[in-house]
Amino acid sequence: MLKDLILKNRSYRRFDQSAIVPMRLLRSMVEAARLSASARNMQPLRYMLFNDSYSCGKIFPTLAWAGYMKEWPGPEDGERPSAYIVQLGDLELTNDWWCDDGIAAQSMLLTAVEQEFGGCIIGSVQREKLRDILNIPERYKIIQVLALGKPAEEVVIDEIANDDIKYWRDEEGVHHVPKRGIDELIIR
Secondary structure, three states: OHHHHHHHOOEOOOEEOOOOOOHHHHHHHHHHHHHOOOHHHOOOEEEEEEOOHHHHHHHHHHEOOOOOOOOOOOOOOOOOOOEEEEEEEEOOOOOOOOOHHHHHHHHHHHHHHHOOOEEEEEOOEOHHHHHHHHOOOOOEEEEEEEEEEEEOOOEEEEEOEOOEOOOEEOOOOOEEEEEOOHHHHOOO
């Protein structure tokens, strides 16, 4: 069952914008992050939750969407995320969250997928612009943004070919993600 959730947990970049992610689900996602492992048990991560169209409209232009698909400017109106979680690091606790941010993000996305939603972890963020828009105090460093919604695209995993790791879309709009084989990952 966990493997099924992991397989469903793709980086979705197109959504049914009309399907609102409930605030109770966003809070449940943060609860999953809260209960996840934290280096030194420091628990330095904080979250801002948004599921209203006004805030989402302000956040969207501060994000970049698909580094390998240079010609694609990101989701069009109608396929944009209907929610965001902005992940922050509390600099008054530490300036090093080790791997907490990735662990928390994965826990949150698995929680979303379990409820038939999905998302994309976005690290390419215009941080100072987003800080100004959301009035984020200097105490907090913007780590990344989770873009969330009801997926409106198919994402499939392919075996890697010719060592090419770049994801791509076919003529039907299916998003392909090449993955290395298990025998390549295990060192004997």
